[in-house]
Amino acid sequence: MLMKNPATERHTLSVLVDNEPGVLARVIGLFSGRGYNIDSLTVSETEHEKQLSRITIVTTGTPMVIEQIKNQLERLVPVHRVIDVTVGGKSIERELAMVKVRGTGERRVEALRLSDAFRARVIDATTESFVFELTGKSDKIDQFVGLMLPLGLVEVSRTGIVAITRGPEAM
């Protein structure tokens, strides 16, 4: 629509869905079909007995677009609830990364030293490589990956963001 470019915002949405075939395709198709952004997407079954899955989507858009995205998601028949965990600022967001670094000598020692500072764990090691496991906010992971770059970064695998609200209430 024609708008004078209001500022875009980044929002994390938790979407509770029936774990039925095609539900993820429906959600992704909605985003691609309507031209919305997906910055990060994670999905997994969370309540096996009730056959519920939780999809966490990080998206950016103007406030009007974010409202649209939530309404459009809620309109999908297998969607139970959509929670914007960004609203109210009471969310906790985490991501897990596995980072492979290759090197010997000083660079290897430096990589190990930094991993310690970031509370990363070594989950695989050879004489010339490490795989680190790291959880945290996305910017912390970005920072760690940046530091590993000159030290022999080979590969990064990240889960994307999962989120939950603080306090005793469920979504």
Add this chain to the structure above:
Amino acid sequence: MAEQMTGAQMVIQALVDQAVEHVFGYPGGAVLPIYDELFQQDKLRHILVRHEQGAVHAAEGYARSTGKVGCVLVTSGPGATNAVTGLTDALMDSTPLVCITGQVPTHLIGNDAFQECDTVGITRPCTKHNYLVKNVDDLARVLHEAFYVAANGRPGPVVVDIPKDVQFAKGFYSGPRNVQHKTYRPKLKGDLEKIKAAVALMAGAKRPVIYSGGGVVNSGSEASHLLRELVKLTGFPITSTLMGLGAFPAANPQWLGMLGMHGTYEANMAMHDCDVMVCIGARFDDRITGRVDAFSPGSKRVHVDIDASSINKNVKVDIGIVGDCGHVLEDMIRLWRASSVETDKPALAAWWQQIDKWRGRKSLAYRNSSEVIKPQYAIERLYALTRDRDVYITTEVGQHQMWAAQFFKFEEPHRWMTSGGLGTMGYGLPAAVGVQLAHPNALVIDIAGEASVLMTMQEMSTAVQYRLPIKIFIINNQYMGMVRQWQELLHGGRYSESYSEALPDFVKLAEAYHCVGIRCAKPDELDAAIRKMLAVDRPVIFDCVVDPTENCFPMIPAGRAHNEMLLGDAAQDLEAAITEEGKVMV
């Protein structure tokens, strides 16, 4: 006690239990078990169309003229892909349908088997919801759920894809009463606080307008009654979208006519200058708003819609009420009465005076001719000569559709079936088939264009087979008139591929289909020819040869605001009226 039956039997049983009377379909390998069951029963009537697109449009016509769910049955692969245009049409115009598609047996799915296509994948974005049923024990539940989802909330098409082995497999059937969707429960009642706020806003209005849409028609006849009551109670002017025509009677003095790109001057000016806009069951689509940033600059807006995602999608509103139009209107009226509202009478009187001035421009006026039939005149005469009949109108897409909307007057909902959102040429003829089946004794007319009608002409054969006396009234201007009009206004009169070359002789074509053909090209012979058509109790193709150069006015050029309408007599400086930006709009 649940009984055991085959999947194919369940399909028949479920449709019967859902009170379906007519199924529009076309057979093929992947639905043969269902067709075999159809053959062995007499509760359901199958209507054999000539193309699956026709089946879906016929079901749409059936659904829109009755308020019931339309039902379609097609085979896998090409059967399903041929249905896609109709499904998209139904989605855009919120028409409730259940479309059953056959699928290759489950063990072949994904193997590029003969006539396999990914039906649920292809139809996911063009249905409200869809299902692939891999287990016969899920079938009854899914079928009943499909009807529930199609009809409740914002209506729409639902596809149920059934592999052939599931049609043969035996399982337990359960009736509709035991089935409810796990979570899908659309909200019918609007938020009372918001309705109160809306009533307060309306009560203080100086220049109000009510803008209603297809949602009121979809909500059921009661909603149309309530709309009339609200308009009477408030004394406000009312306009409506193309889809909403008939929900409010055109003969009522508070009616401003249709709004939007080809709406009346008074309706669009009222939308532009109003201070309070009450939108009920419409969706601020681009054909309605014109340029969004210049849309109704000074108004406070109320929007009632059953679909929350329609609210604040294109246009920001001040009060968004999620709920069914009928329920919300009922509450609105109750609260209006209870608070014994005093409206600003002098302001309203001044507003009506202004509206009368706009009406004085007579924006639908056209220059008639005694030499050649003007398309507007043809529709005026058709309307005049059918006023005493129980009439249903369908249309194709183009200028004739807009003229039909402008010149045919509707007093009741469910009488006007047109492809609004998708603008599908070829909709009207099969839709008329569906309407006529639902209303065997009514007069059903497809107001058609010569180009559109050729897209689904083969359904004449269906009409003849089932003795459906539909009337195909072709406004034959020998052009894809709407395309020609845009080329005249926007592309320097270069009529690229918009001439209807090598048209068939429609009278002979009618005869070839074993129905009746009538041609008329002279204004003074028109009445007699229309009377002749009306006297025939068989399908008729009426070739009404009209002025090929007539344009449809008034018009808001793409990229312009409501108060920048082109009127017919302003046609000289059209080029200048269109901006460069407007050219890229559709």
